[in-house]
Amino acid sequence: MDISPDKQNIDTLFASTTYYIDFYQREYKWNRDPVERLLDDIFFKFNLEYSSREHEELIPSKEVVTAYYPWYYLNTYVTNVIEGKVYVVDGQQRLTTLTLILLKLYHMTKQYDSELMPWVERKIIGYSGPKKEFWMNHVKHISTLEGLLKSDEDLKKIPAKSGLGAENILANYAVISKWLDDDIRSKQKLETFIFYFLYRLVLINLTVEQTNVPMVFEVINDRGVKLKPYEILKGKLLGLVDKIDLDRLALNELWEAKVQAINLQNENEIDFFFWSFIRARYTDNKADFNKVSESNYHRVIFTDDFNKKLKLKNNPGAIKHFLQNEFTYYSDLYIRILTAYNQLDPKYPHVYYNQLNDQDTQFMLFMSCCRLNDEQEEEKIMTISAEMDRLFSLLRLQRAYDSNRFNDIVWEIIIKIRDADVTAYRYIFDTYLIKELNYHNEVNTIDKAFSYLYFKDITGKDLPSRFLRYFYARIEEFLAVGMKLKMKHTFSDLVTKTGSVNGFHIEHIIADNDENFALFDEDEELFYRERNRLGGLLLLKGRDNQSSNDEVYTNKLRSYANTLYWNETLRADTYKSKLDLLELIRAHQLNMRAIPSKFGPDEIEERHKLLAQIVQIIWN
Known part of the structure; x- marks a missing residue:
C-alpha cells in the first residue's frame, strides 16, 4: 500500500x-x-x-x-x-x-x-x-x-x-x-x-x-474522531463499487434515503437496524448470534463465517445486489415497524404495546420471519407482535419471567420462525411458553398457556410498576372495545405517566385501616397479601388516587365514578341501561357485577377470577 x-x-x-x-x-x-x-x-x-x-x-x-x-x-x-x-x-x-x-x-x-x-x-x-x-x-x-x-x-x-x-x-x-x-x-x-x-x-x-x-x-x-459503524460500513460497501455504477444505480442516494428515514428520531437507530438485521437473517447458532454487536457488525460481516452467507467481501456485484434487494426491502420493513413502534397504529397495535414493555427484540423477529419481498408481511407483523406480547405478558402474570432466559427464548424463536409460514407461529411460541412455565414451577405437567393456579396468587408487588400499569391499560382497552366506547386516556398516558397530578398510580381498593383489617380476622399477613392481589388493585389518576387513599370502601366507590371503566364496574350505576356492557358480559360469560357495600377477601377473589377470565380473552 x-x-x-x-x-x-x-x-x-x-x-x-x-x-x-x-x-x-x-x-x-x-x-x-x-x-x-x-x-x-x-x-x-x-x-x-x-x-x-x-x-x-x-x-x-x-x-x-x-x-x-x-x-x-x-x-x-x-x-x-x-x-x-x-x-x-x-x-x-x-x-x-x-x-x-x-x-x-x-x-x-x-x-x-x-x-x-x-x-x-x-x-x-x-x-x-x-x-x-x-x-x-x-x-x-x-x-x-x-x-x-x-x-x-x-x-x-x-x-x-x-x-x-x-x-x-x-x-x-x-x-x-x-x-x-x-x-x-x-x-x-x-x-x-x-x-x-x-x-x-x-x-x-x-x-x-x-x-x-x-x-x-x-x-x-x-x-481520530470515530465515525459510527454504519458510516464505516458505507465506505466498505460503496467504496468497492465502480463510480459509474454508483451514479447509474443511484446507490449512494438509496443508502442516504434509507439511513435518513431510519435515523429520523434517533441518529443511532441505523446501527440498531444493521445489528438486528444481521442477527435475524444470518446467524444459525448462539455463538454467531453473540458475535454480532451494534459496535462491531461492520467488521463481523466480512469474517469468513458470515461472508459465506453474505458474500460481500471484495465482491462489487454482490454488494450491488445486496443494496438493491435485501438492504432495500429490510430497511423499508424496519421503517414501517419503527413507525408503529413509536406511535400506536390500529393495524399493528401490539408493536406499540411491546414498545411500552421495552421489547425491542421484536425487530429481529420481524426480519427473521419475513422473506425477501414477503407477500405475508402484513399478517406476519400483526401475528408476531401479538405473539411476542402474549409470551411476555403470560410469563409475567404467572411468575415465570426471567430476563436472561427470556432473551435466550427469543433467540431460539428467531431461528425457528425464519421464513416460516404464519400458521406455525402459535405452536412455536406456545412450545417455549409452556416450557418456561414448567421450568419455573418445577413440574413437567403443564400443558396449556394459562392456568389460574399460577395466576391466583400474583400480586402487584410481583410485577414491575410499568407492566402493572400496562396490564390495567389492556383491561381498560378490552372494556372500551367491548362497550364500543373510546378509551378515556391514551395507552401512553396510562402506562408511562407517573406524575403526582396527571400521572397514573396503583390504588388499593382496601385501605389500610382497622375496619378493613377486621374483615381478615385480624390476620396481618393475610390482609397485606390479599389487598395486593390484582383483584384488589385499580389504576387511578393522580388526584383521584390522592382523594380516595384512606377512605372506607363505600366512600371510595364515589371517587371511582368517571375514572377508568374497570374501576366503574364496581359501581351499580355502571350497569344501568348499558346494553353494550351487558352484551359483553353475556358474550364472554363474565362474572362481572357491582360490589356496592363490603369489599373483603371473597370480593378480592371474585375480582381476581374475573381478571383471569379477561386475561384468557385478551391473550388467547
Whole structure:
C-alpha cells in the first residue's frame, strides 16, 4: 500500500485541485464547538504575534508573515485519485470549515476595499473560461455555497434544502462571521491575517494510491474522531463499487434515503437496524448470534463465517445486489415497524404495546420471519407482535419471567420462525411458553398457556410498576372495545405517566385501616397479601388516587365514578341501561357485577377470577 505525504499551506491547497466528497465521508456535521475550537487555535497563535507588533505598523505581506509569524500545523487530510478526480477520504469537515472562513474573508475584503479580494476569491473557486468550480466541491450543496459567495447579508435567504450539511454550512458560517467581525476591526489586521491564514497554516496531504480505500479510511478513522459503524460500513460497501455504477444505480442516494428515514428520531437507530438485521437473517447458532454487536457488525460481516452467507467481501456485484434487494426491502420493513413502534397504529397495535414493555427484540423477529419481498408481511407483523406480547405478558402474570432466559427464548424463536409460514407461529411460541412455565414451577405437567393456579396468587408487588400499569391499560382497552366506547386516556398516558397530578398510580381498593383489617380476622399477613392481589388493585389518576387513599370502601366507590371503566364496574350505576356492557358480559360469560357495600377477601377473589377470565380473552 502506497501513501504519499505532502506538506501544504492553504494557498497551495486551494489553488488547482477540485476536491470531491467521497462516499466514505459523512455529511458536513461539525457544529459550533469544533468550529470555535479551530478558530481559537488559529487566532490564538496569530493574535499573540500580531499584538506584540501592532505598534510597528508593518505593511501586510508574504515577507512579513513569513519572517515574524511561525507556521501552525492544522492536521492531516487524506485523498484518493480515481479516474482523474481527487476524492477526500478523510478531513472534509476541516477543509469545509476552512472554505467557510475564506468565504467570510472574501466578504470582508469587499467591506474594507482590499486589493486582496481577487486572491481570496481564487482560494474559494477556480475558473475555466466562464465556468467556475468550488475547490471544495460539495456537489449536493452547491446552491448553498453559491449563495454564500454572492452575499452574506441575510443567511435566511440562502437555500439550504439539500439537507443537514447545508444547514450546518450556514449555521457555522454565522459562527465564523461573528468571530471574525469581533476580532478583526481594521484593514491592516484583516490583510495581515489573510497572509497568515494562507501562508502559515499548514496541512499534510496523504495521497492513498490504491483502490481499496475503505480499509485505509477505517484505520485513519480509528485514530481520530470515530465515525459510527454504519458510516464505516458505507465506505466498505460503496467504496468497492465502480463510480459509474454508483451514479447509474443511484446507490449512494438509496443508502442516504434509507439511513435518513431510519435515523429520523434517533441518529443511532441505523446501527440498531444493521445489528438486528444481521442477527435475524444470518446467524444459525448462539455463538454467531453473540458475535454480532451494534459496535462491531461492520467488521463481523466480512469474517469468513458470515461472508459465506453474505458474500460481500471484495465482491462489487454482490454488494450491488445486496443494496438493491435485501438492504432495500429490510430497511423499508424496519421503517414501517419503527413507525408503529413509536406511535400506536390500529393495524399493528401490539408493536406499540411491546414498545411500552421495552421489547425491542421484536425487530429481529420481524426480519427473521419475513422473506425477501414477503407477500405475508402484513399478517406476519400483526401475528408476531401479538405473539411476542402474549409470551411476555403470560410469563409475567404467572411468575415465570426471567430476563436472561427470556432473551435466550427469543433467540431460539428467531431461528425457528425464519421464513416460516404464519400458521406455525402459535405452536412455536406456545412450545417455549409452556416450557418456561414448567421450568419455573418445577413440574413437567403443564400443558396449556394459562392456568389460574399460577395466576391466583400474583400480586402487584410481583410485577414491575410499568407492566402493572400496562396490564390495567389492556383491561381498560378490552372494556372500551367491548362497550364500543373510546378509551378515556391514551395507552401512553396510562402506562408511562407517573406524575403526582396527571400521572397514573396503583390504588388499593382496601385501605389500610382497622375496619378493613377486621374483615381478615385480624390476620396481618393475610390482609397485606390479599389487598395486593390484582383483584384488589385499580389504576387511578393522580388526584383521584390522592382523594380516595384512606377512605372506607363505600366512600371510595364515589371517587371511582368517571375514572377508568374497570374501576366503574364496581359501581351499580355502571350497569344501568348499558346494553353494550351487558352484551359483553353475556358474550364472554363474565362474572362481572357491582360490589356496592363490603369489599373483603371473597370480593378480592371474585375480582381476581374475573381478571383471569379477561386475561384468557385478551391473550388467547
